Amino acid sequence: DEIKAFAREIVEREIERHAADGLGMVDYALASGGGRVLRHSEPYGFVKVAAGGVWLMNRNRVSNEAEKMIRPSFGEPGQCFALKGGSGFVEIRLRTAIVPEAVTLEHVAKSVAYDRSSAPKHCRVSGWMQGQDSTDLEISNAKMFLLTEFTYDLEKSNAQTFKVEPAAFNLVNTVRLDFTSNHGSATHTCIYRLRVHGHEPSPVPAMEILI
Amino acid sequence: DEIKAFAREIVEREIERHAADGLGMVDYALASGGGRVLRHSEPYGFVKVAAGGVWLMNRNRVSNEAEKMIRPSFGEPGQCFALKGGSGFVEIRLRTAIVPEAVTLEHVAKSVAYDRSSAPKHCRVSGWMQGQDSTDLEISNAKMFLLTEFTYDLEKSNAQTFKVEPAAFNLVNTVRLDFTSNHGSATHTCIYRLRVHGHEPSPVPAMEILI
Amino acid sequence: DEIKAFAREIVEREIERHAADGLGMVDYALASGGGRVLRHSEPYGFVKVAAGGVWLMNRNRVSNEAEKMIRPSFGEPGQCFALKGGSGFVEIRLRTAIVPEAVTLEHVAKSVAYDRSSAPKHCRVSGWMQGQDSTDLEISNAKMFLLTEFTYDLEKSNAQTFKVEPAAFNLVNTVRLDFTSNHGSATHTCIYRLRVHGHEPSPVPAMEILI
Ligand SMILES: [K+]
Ligand SMILES: [K+]
Ligand SMILES: [K+]
Numbered sequence: 001d002e003i004k005a006f007a008r009e010i011v012e013r014e015i016e017r018h019a020a021d022g023l024g025m026v027d028y029a030l031a032s033g034g035g036r037v038l039r040h041s042e043p044y045g046f047v048k049v050a051a052g053g054v055w056l057m058n059r060n061r062v063s064n065e066a067e068k069m070i071r072p073s074f075g076e077p078g079q080c081f082a083l084k085g086g087s088g089f090v091e092i093r094l095r096t097a098i099v100p101e102a103v104t105l106e107h108v109a110k111s112v113a114y115d116r117s118s119a120p121k122h123c124r125v126s127g128w129m130q131g132q133d134s135t136d137l138e139i140s141n142a143k144m145f146l147l148t149e150f151t152y153d154l155e156k157s158n159a160q161t162f163k164v165e166p167a168a169f170n171l172v173n174t175v176r177l178d179f180t181s182n183h184g185s186a187t188h189t190c191i192y193r194l195r196v197h198g199h200e201p202s203p204v205p206a207m208e209i210l211i
Numbered sequence: 212d213e214i215k216a217f218a219r220e221i222v223e224r225e226i227e228r229h230a231a232d233g234l235g236m237v238d239y240a241l242a243s244g245g246g247r248v249l250r251h252s253e254p255y256g257f258v259k260v261a262a263g264g265v266w267l268m269n270r271n272r273v274s275n276e277a278e279k280m281i282r283p284s285f286g287e288p289g290q291c292f293a294l295k296g297g298s299g300f301v302e303i304r305l306r307t308a309i310v311p312e313a314v315t316l317e318h319v320a321k322s323v324a325y326d327r328s329s330a331p332k333h334c335r336v337s338g339w340m341q342g343q344d345s346t347d348l349e350i351s352n353a354k355m356f357l358l359t360e361f362t363y364d365l366e367k368s369n370a371q372t373f374k375v376e377p378a379a380f381n382l383v384n385t386v387r388l389d390f391t392s393n394h395g396s397a398t399h400t401c402i403y404r405l406r407v408h409g410h411e412p413s414p415v416p417a418m419e420i421l422i
Numbered sequence: 423d424e425i426k427a428f429a430r431e432i433v434e435r436e437i438e439r440h441a442a443d444g445l446g447m448v449d450y451a452l453a454s455g456g457g458r459v460l461r462h463s464e465p466y467g468f469v470k471v472a473a474g475g476v477w478l479m480n481r482n483r484v485s486n487e488a489e490k491m492i493r494p495s496f497g498e499p500g501q502c503f504a505l506k507g508g509s510g511f512v513e514i515r516l517r518t519a520i521v522p523e524a525v526t527l528e529h530v531a532k533s534v535a536y537d538r539s540s541a542p543k544h545c546r547v548s549g550w551m552q553g554q555d556s557t558d559l560e561i562s563n564a565k566m567f568l569l570t571e572f573t574y575d576l577e578k579s580n581a582q583t584f585k586v587e588p589a590a591f592n593l594v595n596t597v598r599l600d601f602t603s604n605h606g607s608a609t610h611t612c613i614y615r616l617r618v619h620g621h622e623p624s625p626v627p628a629m630e631i632l633i
Contacts, residue, residue: 003214004221007429010429010430011225012225014433014437015226015229016320016322018229018441019233019286020320022441024320024322025322026288026324026325027323030287030288032288033288074496077455078452109438109446111442111447112447114450215432218428218432222432222433222436227531227579231531232534233497235531237534241498241499243498244498244499245500283496307536
């Protein structure tokens, strides 16, 4: 009976976590939470159309497909943003400024994938604070700092979480993922989902400071 | 071995229930099943536009966002309908007339939520029968009766089911949720999902009655 | 402790499979993977409009609803393609040519269904290779061969997988489901999802052949 109760407890906890966006961790990059894609390198399969470009890219020249990176994939192959070549980048404005603690890079699960050679391999995630009304999307590298550097491993779980270096516990509202290689595809690299975890800074407790 | 079989059985049953819309209970308010939103109090963040109102509200003055309340949330923060203030109401036409047995109010899971102060707190669900061709959406209070009154508890599971009082086992095709308080937000209240459970009345067994 | 580890292992494996499109099997018919509906018998509830037909059917006279058959259902009743009557057919172009090994027919789960009389009953799945630029959709029956013949059983799991006869391990890029009966509905039959499993043919190992 003790064992039965224990088994039931594990099952309920794990299903609850699965139901809570798979990881049960708050994601500040999520589109439905207010995250949005600011920029990216050249998309794969992008059709250049003179006049009709309007429905393929919004005015900031962000592909309409790009938002797939900040939406759940629900186990479906193809629910990703495909970028041209084996290296590239994406920049995401978070829903609010946070102190970043971890990032998660997700690819499609092995058991349902047609081909995983398009998964990113060597990656670097950076962050910085950027003004909301910044019309110039070119940011100065001086403001950007490294959050974490990692290799996405095809043999591990399909959603892989990487801790941010404590040295980088500074406020950011924008993050950038640079991938410098993928798992073999000569033509493109797919980003299924990028999540950014952390905490919002506490409002300064003015009373305590004064006392 | 007996224990292994038992563990496997629990796991399969719980995953099956999770896969069956989370609760494994028929929902007569669900949009894909034919439910629809008839009316609601003022939406939060609604932009009043003279001419362009057409794409923000349909002709019955129902916000296009309102349907989110009768669609699954899939663990995503933001997949809700936000109403202005700490009190308000929504009215939903069910797919068909039923004898109501329970209602479920769902909010986003704690582990992935940015802030849960917008969750409804004190709630009242009422029901009645309304003609399909009723052009006047103002219903007479005389026809409406209470199904259940409850408090949404932030410490419990995120989808909370409340039984309908046996005294209210009468046929309804329309339900109304009134919330009179929320969990702290001064600006808005979010409804992630409202489900209505029950059974369709059996067709009168004419033969048996005659015999 | 051994038992605890075992329970945890089962839970993790089963949730992983559930998260991997429910079955953890590659599906070559999936819309997000490149599958598409080529033809089908008369849809149920199809409104014939002289001029406005454009938004109800695409130019190949495929209903816009048809794609629901090759998309996940996520436990929602209503996420299906409804065809008129108790018999009919659908034809699907796979993402690529494969050697078929199994097909899965899915209906809505019993616990959340309003009515399951619209589920298909006696079914036959056939396959063949069809040219990509074939403008004539009428295929010669000579090219088509049977993959499997089965009965969808309302008492079993809602996603039922049927093996392809080894005699039919031939390359196909198109499949056809014929249903000759349903579970009782006089008006229509619903296809929630049809999946096609198998493997892509290995590229011919030219060196080995030469040696
Ligand atoms: K995605
Ligand atoms: K929802
Ligand atoms: K479906």
